[in-house]
Amino acid sequence: MSTPETYTEQELISALRERNNQAFTYLYDNYSGALYSIILQIVHNTDLADDILQEVFLNIWRKIETYDPSRGRLFTWMLNIARNASIDTLRSGSFQNSQKNQVIQENVHFKSQVTEINADNIGLKKILTKLKPEHRTLIDLAYFKGFTHEEIAQIEDIPLGTVKTRIRNALLQLREYLK
């Protein structure tokens, strides 16, 4: 199903807006891995990640008109859709239930299929391990759990200003590690 065609960012966006199936296949082939990775890093569960990835691509298809190139690259837009969808799932009732079921299944030793994964060794999380522990925790809470700075200040019991400063510093370090 891979297509030999390549697109510039502009061409890809116009083709997607014209609902070009080939362009969408290209998009999936090139970006589904990165998006699936970020989803897994947030939900730690392949079953949930599958559902979220599907939802994310349907949303990209439906909302491509709302993408504004002046605000950033297409990938950045998609990455944020994937992150938001994952965090929404994390906070939804179904996720809480699945966690409980997981606990019950584990308790009765009835675990038929391993869907839980340890995401600490993939993607951004792997890079996060290079950060200082206090920075790492804040990025995890802010980026992977979706807490606001105020919420983090409460959870960690540190001043809001300190949360902001530490997160900014953590992000600057993360940037260096990404290069």
Place this chain on the structure above:
Amino acid sequence: MNVQEYISSGIIESYVLGLATREERIEFERMCAAHSEVKVARDNFEHTLEKRLEEQGITPPKHLKSKIFAELEVENDHRPEKILPLNQRPEMRAGWLRYMAAASVILLIGSTILNFYFFTQYKKYVNRSDELIAKQARTEAAAQTMQKKLGDYQSAMDLIKNPAMEVVRMPSVPSSPHPASMTTVFWNTNTKDVYLMVNNLPQPEVNKQYQLWAIVDGKPVDAGVFDMGEGTSLMKMKNIPLAAQAFAITLEKKGGSPTPSMDAMYVMGRVSI
């Protein structure tokens, strides 16, 4: 804070990763628009992030791709249904109008053809009617002519049948310019009315007329001029109350002469009584 400090404050990473607050986002977009170096720095970070995350991507299960694309097919199939009613309505109206326009054009053409047909028929009947009217007028005129002629003959016949009528046959005289000439005078002995019948006389020249004379006691008495147009019917001439012994016809200048030109005498006949 200058632009360079702003760039290295961590706001770029915060914005791109979706961690910036609403106020920070608005501020950042304003700075991007105002300072190209901010935008360049953002682009650089986005490229780095994209490249690294792609490298570290985890390929989703194969079946997921077909599932997602099957779902998209459903979306695609449903999408036109949702949009169509909005789009189609004007199109349907346009289609309906197109049919109406086509129908009216056909009706117009049909009407024009019928109009032309009826007009042609009308012209044909008008022509026929004109022809018939003309024909009828001609017939009527001919009938009138016949009627008149018949009336003339009738009255001529009545005159001839009258027992008091003296018939004077006037053959050609030896010196006549036209030897075959012949006329007849009917002279009512009671009323003294004179009628002339031309049996045979040549058509006179345009400036000349025949003149009838009664010969009373050897002297010619004018009995009137006449034209040849009336053909064989009887022409009423001047009343001759005298005891004429003969009648003669000469060719005179138009309007007649007081005395006959003897060299231009055509016919003469003696009265038998």
